[in-house]
Amino acid sequence: MTVSRRTLLAAAGTGGLMVGGSRTLRAQTGPTMGAALYQRVAGYSQWPHHRTGTPEGKDTVDWFEAQLRELGAATSRWSYAYDRYDWRVSVTADGRPVDALPLYYEGVGELATDAPFVRPVTLANNFDTSDLEQALAEAKDSDLRLAVFLTFGRFGNLPPRPALIGVNVDPDKPKSGLPTVLVSGVHLDAMASGAVTAAVSAQRVADRAANVFGRLGTGDGAPLVITTPLTGWFTCAGERGTGIAVALELARSFAAEMPVAVIATTGHELENYGIRQQLKAGLGFAPRAVIHIGASLAAGWFAPGSGALQLFPGRLAAANRPIDGDSPLATAFKAGAFQPAPRFFGEAKEWAAHLPETTPLLSFAGSFPLFHTPQDTPEAATSPALLQTVFSAVRDAAKAVLG
Numbered sequence: 001m002t003v004s005r006r007t008l009l010a011a012a013g014t015g016g017l018m019v020g021g022s023r024t025l026r027a028q029t030g031p032t033m034g035a036a037l038y039q040r041v042a043g044y045s046q047w048p049h050h051r052t053g054t055p056e057g058k059d060t061v062d063w064f065e066a067q068l069r070e071l072g073a074a075t076s077r078w079s080y081a082y083d084r085y086d087w088r089v090s091v092t093a094d095g096r097p098v099d100a101l102p103l104y105y106e107g108v109g110e111l112a113t114d115a116p117f118v119r120p121v122t123l124a125n126n127f128d129t130s131d132l133e134q135a136l137a138e139a140k141d142s143d144l145r146l147a148v149f150l151t152f153g154r155f156g157n158l159p160p161r162p163a164l165i166g167v168n169v170d171p172d173k174p175k176s177g178l179p180t181v182l183v184s185g186v187h188l189d190a191m192a193s194g195a196v197t198a199a200v201s202a203q204r205v206a207d208r209a210a211n212v213f214g215r216l217g218t219g220d221g222a223p224l225v226i227t228t229p230l231t232g233w234f235t236c237a238g239e240r241g242t243g244i245a246v247a248l249e250l251a252r253s254f255a256a257e258m259p260v261a262v263i264a265t266t267g268h269e270l271e272n273y274g275i276r277q278q279l280k281a282g283l284g285f286a287p288r289a290v291i292h293i294g295a296s297l298a299a300g301w302f303a304p305g306s307g308a309l310q311l312f313p314g315r316l317a318a319a320n321r322p323i324d325g326d327s328p329l330a331t332a333f334k335a336g337a338f339q340p341a342p343r344f345f346g347e348a349k350e351w352a353a354h355l356p357e358t359t360p361l362l363s364f365a366g367s368f369p370l371f372h373t374p375q376d377t378p379e380a381a382t383s384p385a386l387l388q389t390v391f392s393a394v395r396d397a398a399k400a401v402l403g
Contacts (some may be wrong), residue, residue, distance in 0.1 A: 019323040034388030040245030041378050045237040046204035052209050052231045052266045060230055064264050065212050070116030071252050080277035082267060083171045084207040091148060093187050094194025100183045102202060103284040103382050104169040107179030117144040118191050122160050124394035125152040125314065126371040129167060147178055148198050152185040155369060163373040164184040166233025170271035211274050214262040217255035222288035225261045228250050229268035229347060234374045238299030238381025246391050247293045253395060275347045279333050279354045287359060291398050298382050298390035301369050308382050315340040315366030320357060328400035336393025338364060364394065373388040
């Protein structure tokens with residue numbers, strides 16, 4: 001089986017519901033808010049992936065802009081240049097096809113082999129690439145022409161969990177030059193005992209992508225910026241969808257009190273490429289405050305021995321305002337089961353480097369066991385109850401930093 005960049009790379013159930021839009025969301029309050037937020041997550045999750053520059057990624061951008069317009073926002077786009085990675089891969093283990101994803105930008109051209117370098121790699125929290133980088137160095141030293149890495153995720157003291165895990169890559173950083181393919185660790189035994197074949201066809205293509213910008217709200221003065229990424233490796237329901245749903249509702253809520261600017265970014269899986277380019281070019285205005293809604297905002301898991309979906313403890317919150325004792329900010333973090341972090345992560349790190357220290361910056365980001373995997377679907381990753389809990393906590397935290 002040959003897998004293209006436009007094809008679902010693993011048998012993930014999609015939240016493939018084409019759900020109604022923001023008019024429903026705007027009408028829902030109180031106990032039904034969680035259900036409306038869940039509908040947003042399902043709407044975002046109708047695509048099997050959200051990779052920058054792909055047809056699915058472009059459809060995601062169109063969808064989000066439509067959600068903003070239904071909230072009454074005036075929208076525009078800000079585009080930037082980047083190199084898109086166009087690819088096709090195929091992998092077999094003992095004659096059977098294996099779902100696969102390339103490690104982006106690691107090699108171009110066409111190559112097929114029945115003797116690839118094969119090694120398992122473990123990514124702590126599904127994103128730490130230390131072991132992967134060591135594996136790349138070993139593969140380069142082996143003189144073999146193509147590498148196949150079997151990916152496992154590890155969280156704390158829990159045993160490693162096999163899954164096909166996408167790895168974020170900066171297009172502009174130096175690469176090994178060795179074509180590299182990622183497959184789930186579930187195939188470890190098959191690859192250890194049987195023949196393995198792999199083929200890659202890949203090229204870098206000059207392209208442009210765009211961030212979405214929306215303005216809404218009342219009054220003059222500096223706007224409250226609410227920013228969230230749009231793109232990711234797979235369905236990304238818990239990773240991206242929960243944050244997108246909450247960001248839209250936050251924008252609607254705060255727009256009743258103040259001017260709001262929403263910035264939804266592409267290129268996130270390319271190491272925050274879209275927001276880095278936009279901040280480098282300049283926003284053209286000074287925000288009143290920035291609320292960064294990052295990964296895994298309302299993502300859940302089934303803890304060992306528990307049959308109930310609950311918020312994953314590896315979700316972090318950070319702010320450039322005091323998080324002390326029983327302060328309103330600390331109380332909001334606790335209510336949303338966020339762990340206070342001493343520094344900013346993800347796209348918030350880029351914002352922190354560009355904003356004056358006097359501008360309030362609030363950020364939520366984290367990981368969970370389905371992060372960057374095809375299994376991150378709405379029904380597996382979140383619930384109306386989790387979404388409602390988190391929305392209330394994030395709203396209260398935002399009010400705390402606004403003063």
